[in-house]
Every structure is written in C-alpha cells, then in structure tokens.
Amino acid sequence: MFRQRHLSATATATATAVAVAERADLVPGVSAVPDALTLKGVAREYRRGVAALHPIDLAVPRGRFLAVMGPSGCGKSTLLQCAAGLDRPTAGTVSIGGTELSSLREAALTRLRRERIGFVFQAHNLVPSLSVAENVSLPLMLGGTRPGDRALRGLDAVGLGDRGDDRPSELSGGQQQRVAIARALVTGPDIIFADEPTGALDPVTAQDVLALLRQAVERDGHTVVMVTHDPAAAAWADEALFLGQGRVVARLDRPDAAEVRQFMRGMGREGERAA
Numbered sequence: 001m002f003r004q005r006h007l008s009a010t011a012t013a014t015a016t017a018v019a020v021a022e023r024a025d026l027v028p029g030v031s032a033v034p035d036a037l038t039l040k041g042v043a044r045e046y047r048r049g050v051a052a053l054h055p056i057d058l059a060v061p062r063g064r065f066l067a068v069m070g071p072s073g074c075g076k077s078t079l080l081q082c083a084a085g086l087d088r089p090t091a092g093t094v095s096i097g098g099t100e101l102s103s104l105r106e107a108a109l110t111r112l113r114r115e116r117i118g119f120v121f122q123a124h125n126l127v128p129s130l131s132v133a134e135n136v137s138l139p140l141m142l143g144g145t146r147p148g149d150r151a152l153r154g155l156d157a158v159g160l161g162d163r164g165d166d167r168p169s170e171l172s173g174g175q176q177q178r179v180a181i182a183r184a185l186v187t188g189p190d191i192i193f194a195d196e197p198t199g200a201l202d203p204v205t206a207q208d209v210l211a212l213l214r215q216a217v218e219r220d221g222h223t224v225v226m227v228t229h230d231p232a233a234a235a236w237a238d239e240a241l242f243l244g245q246g247r248v249v250a251r252l253d254r255p256d257a258a259e260v261r262q263f264m265r266g267m268g269r270e271g272e273r274a275a
Helices: 009-021 076-083 106-116 132-142 150-157 173-185 203-218 257-265
Strands: 037-045 051-060 065-069 091-096 117-121 191-195 224-227 239-244 247-253
Touching: 037 076, 051 076, 051 091, 051 247, 065 076, 065 203, 076 191, 076 224, 106 117, 106 132, 117 173, 132 150, 132 173, 150 173, 173 191, 173 203, 191 203, 203 224, 239 257, 247 257
Parallel strands: 065 224, 065 239, 117 191, 191 224
Antiparallel strands: 037 051, 037 091, 239 247
16 A cells, blocks of 8 residues: 555656746756755764764755654754754755755845745644644744635645634644644745654554655655654655765665664664674
C-alpha cells in the first residue's frame, strides 16, 4: 500500500513544475524551474572550530518529500536550521526556490521565511491566546494580508473545519499538529520544514499527521523536508537522507520502515556506516 501512495507523485511534481514555470514572476530567460531547496557546499562551524556540518551539496526538487535521518548529534537540526534561514552557514550557499538566502538582508529574510517557508515543529508552537483559525491565519496577518476564508479552508483540508473558534488548549496533541500543518500551508510556500513532527504523538495519530504531509506533496505539489528519528515516519517520504558526523553518508530512494531500521542499526555510535 505504501508504494501505491507514491503512484501519482511523479505526475504531480511534473504538473507543479509546469505551473511554476508559467508564473510571470520567474526571471526572463531562465528555462529551468528552480529546485525548492538547493544547498551548495553548506558547512557550519561553532566555537573553537567544532564542525556541526561539513560541506554538503543537496538539491530538493519541487513536489518532493525528503526525510533527513541519523543518530543524535549527527547534524540533522543544524542542516534544517541552515536550510530554513534560521541559522547562517559558515560556508556555502542556500537557495529557496532560486532565491539565495545570503543575498538577503534580515528584513527580507524574515519576509521570505514568513511567506515562502512553512514550519511544523514537534511542540506545535501555536499561540495559546489565539483561536485555531487565528493561529492558521497568523503568517498572513503578519504579512499584512487579509486572510479571508483561507484559514477555514485550510482547517477543512486537515479535518478541523468545525474547530476554528476553539483555543489550542481545547484540542488534542494530534489536532494541534493538524493546525500547525494548516498554518504551514496557508501561504502556499515553496517548501515546508518539519522538525520531528510526530515525536510527541502516539503511533496512530502520527500516521494521520504523516498522511497529511504526504497528501500535501502528492495532491498539492508541495515540497516537504522532514527531520525525524523514526523509521516509520521516514517510510512516508520519497527519499531518506542519512547524516553521520555532519556528513551525508547515504541516501535511500522510496524507503520502507524495515529498510531504514536496518540501515540505522548498521550505523556506528558516531553515525558512520559500520563496515
């Protein structure tokens, strides 16, 4: 059944690429559709020369679901933070939809994160004093856009159309994560970054949340980069990328949970593949 979930992925990605290519705001003369995410030689060092990431090259096409995996301390979160413009790499460049982040001043970078990137975190990060609908509308309101009925349509899409007036505290953990997904999608972003989105959920609820992310890719052509430690979560992705000691050590296409679990067992304590 997992393979069946991917049957339409290629067609969806192709259709999305065509639609993007037809947008009037693409640079004239550029024939190729830019990838949703491009990393070129991205490295990150902290104090005293400690390398969290060694130079990494990565391209994530539009309409792709990528799972980033590896043991604790392997650089997963650092990679996500640099890719999402939350942290500046020590070396290399990051581009979102063809826009190089290092070329942007802080205000423009903040605007890009708000309008062209969606975030889903393990802790949901909903504002408790706002209603569910207001939480979904927040990226639009911060950008000065009238949300209209976009929040309600987003809540309908995640099965919570009747909970718009509730506060986050009135929802279960799984429902709160659905709200977070609706909020991430409301601006129609180039890419969605999900950091352990199922880490605090029970297995059944986690499957529901992952199905929504998969649906966002296959039905709507969104791009998702998900950091996870869970082989069952990675099995929803088109590709699993494994990090060890800040380096890419392997990639698996169309992974399944057993395959990912076996590979993870074969990685040494420091995150390198055992011989």
